[in-house]
Amino acid sequence: MANTLDRIEVVTDYKHLQIREITDSGGYHRRVLTCDQTLAEDEHQEIQDKAEELWTDEVKSAWTTFQAEQEVLRNPE
Amino acid sequence: MSGIIGGAGSKSGVIGETEIDYEEGDLDATTFFLVGGSPVDISGGTTKIGSYVKIGQTCYISFQINSGSVNLGTGNITLALPFTAHSKSWIRMAAALYEGGGGGWLQAAQIGIDTNGTSASVYRDQLTNAFVASSTNQRMVFFGGTYRVI
Numbered sequence: 348m349a350n351t352l353d354r355i356e357v358v359t360d361y362k363h364l365q366i367r368e369i370t371d372s373g374g375y376h377r378r379v380l381t382c383d384q385t386l387a388e389d390e391h392q393e394i395q396d397k398a399e400e401l402w403t404d405e406v407k408s409a410w411t412t413f414q415a416e417q418e419v420l421r422n423p424e
Numbered sequence: 425m426s427g428i429i430g431g432a433g434s435k436s437g438v439i440g441e442t443e444i445d446y447e448e449g450d451l452d453a454t455t456f457f458l459v460g461g462s463p464v465d466i467s468g469g470t471t472k473i474g475s476y477v478k479i480g481q482t483c484y485i486s487f488q489i490n491s492g493s494v495n496l497g498t499g500n501i502t503l504a505l506p507f508t509a510h511s512k513s514w515i516r517m518a519a520a521l522y523e524g525g526g527g528g529w530l531q532a533a534q535i536g537i538d539t540n541g542t543s544a545s546v547y548r549d550q551l552t553n554a555f556v557a558s559s560t561n562q563r564m565v566f567f568g569g570t571y572r573v574i
Contacts, residue, residue, distance in 0.1 A: 375449030377506030379542040
């Protein structure tokens, strides 16, 4: 990854990883990783370690269930 | 106001008895445009700007995307958010979408951000049909709006 890792924030019961990085120009770049994602091979090691620690099968199952519930709400009858 | 002006794009401090936090940044054109849930590099497009400003729990996001002749592949278009949406945030907002290959400017386009969401869904006609990418035809998204973050 070209950007410098600045901060990892863990949010929600589903252990989203909010990543803040510093770009070459000195500004911030943000992205959010969820437990259903496959991390890139060149992902920061600290992020990979955090995902390995937090993204348990229980968390993944809860996130899948939550998304299915949202899908029902999204569609009109 | 007294407080600290931190690193790039970050400020924090106190106005009266209210603590504030402020952050601004850019979104990378190689990562914020998603097709079928995976990022597509639109850095070769005509316009590819994404940015955010966060003040407290309010985040303003802005996207200006013109894919030009970039091959976007196929799949539903979504936009990666800089922050997870709050558990009490569920919003739908109007957007300007252009669909090359016949659709033209879409009259009832909307953007949706769900509770705890990490990406914004893009709809070509209200909330019924997704805005779909194309390997051959141009797509444009112009959108700015706010949502509540954690």
